[in-house]
Amino acid sequence: MMFRRKMDTAWGVLVGGLCALAVGCGDGTTEPDDAPDNAPLTMTEAVALFEGMRAILQDTTPRIIHASEDSLVVACPLGGQARRTVMFVDESVADTLRLAWDFTAAPAGCQFSSGGLQFTADGAPEVRERGAFVLAGFFEFSIEGSVTGRLDWQLDDRSGSCDIDMVLSGEPDLSGTEPSVAAVLSGTLCGHEAEVEVEGVPGPAG
Numbered sequence: 001m002m003f004r005r006k007m008d009t010a011w012g013v014l015v016g017g018l019c020a021l022a023v024g025c026g027d028g029t030t031e032p033d034d035a036p037d038n039a040p041l042t043m044t045e046a047v048a049l050f051e052g053m054r055a056i057l058q059d060t061t062p063r064i065i066h067a068s069e070d071s072l073v074v075a076c077p078l079g080g081q082a083r084r085t086v087m088f089v090d091e092s093v094a095d096t097l098r099l100a101w102d103f104t105a106a107p108a109g110c111q112f113s114s115g116g117l118q119f120t121a122d123g124a125p126e127v128r129e130r131g132a133f134v135l136a137g138f139f140e141f142s143i144e145g146s147v148t149g150r151l152d153w154q155l156d157d158r159s160g161s162c163d164i165d166m167v168l169s170g171e172p173d174l175s176g177t178e179p180s181v182a183a184v185l186s187g188t189l190c191g192h193e194a195e196v197e198v199e200g201v202p203g204p205a206g
Contacts, residue, residue, distance in 0.1 A: 039158055045117060046190035049153055049162060052114025053127055056082055057105040078118065080109035083126075100132035107151070120154040124161060127151065131168050143170035143183050162190035170198065 041049060056062075062074035062084070071085045083106045091098040106123035113119075131145020145168035152161050170183025183198040 038160075040160055041153070041155070041162065041190045043192045043194065044115065045155065046162065046192055047194060047196060048115030048117050049119055049121070049151065049155075050147075050164065050166075050189055050194075050196065052112045052119060053105065053107070053110075053121060053151060054129070054147070055114070056107070056110065056112060057084065057103050057127060057129060076107065076110035076112055078111035078113060080107065080111050080120065082107040082110045082123075095137050097135045098132045099135075101130070101145075103129045117155060122152040124150040124152050127164060129168075141172050143168060143181060147185060164189055166194070166196070168198065 056074070056076060059074070062072070064072055065075055065081055066073040071083055073081055073083050075081055085102075085104045087102040089098075089100045089102070091100060104126050106126035107121045108123070110121045111118065112121075127147065127149035129145065129147045131143065134140075134142050134144060147164055147166040147168065149164050150161060151164070153159065166185040166187040166189060168183060168185050170181055173182040181198075184195055185198055186195040188194070189196075
């Protein structure tokens with residue numbers, strides 16, 4: 001009887017150990033929510049995705065796949081495509097002049113490299129950038145606008161969605177030998193509070 005009791009105890013320990021290693025077995029454990037294939041983008045990755053998509057949005061020499069009256073379908077750098085619309089409008093009221101732009105991009109399997117990372121992006125439904133240079137009289141000059149939208153992304157074996165809600169603001173920078181524009185986009189980017197310095201603002205300074 002003593003031998004049987006010891007064998008039963010040893011068998012229970014062995015089964016318990018195997019149970020701890022397996023998924024299931026009673027209450028068991030489940031795949032953690034932060035598993036690598038579900039991990040959201042880090043701040044660095046989110047900025048890389050945003051800057052890569054914005055470069056496609058503003059590319060002035062894209063490879064055009066199809067053109068219509070109101071949009072272009074352009075090839076993405078590493079495969080896939082994006083449907084783009086571009087609009088510029090000049091508005092003048094009294095002594096205030098607004099030079100406005102309105103861009104959209106709806107990527108479809110759009111592949112590109114940014115910040116040393118390779119992304120695939122799809123629009124959900126698109127990314128939109130709106131902005132304006134505002135000149136009031138001869139001395140007051142500012143930039144205003146926004147970038148909004150949502151992207152579905154893939155990066156290596158991870159995937160997810162990125163909501164974009166950024167505000168554009170800036171002013172002229174006269175400190176250098178040539179005038180330039182100092183502007184930032186700030187707001188929510190893929191769940192992060194972000195601030196991105198802007199290069200390549202459309203319009204007179206772009």
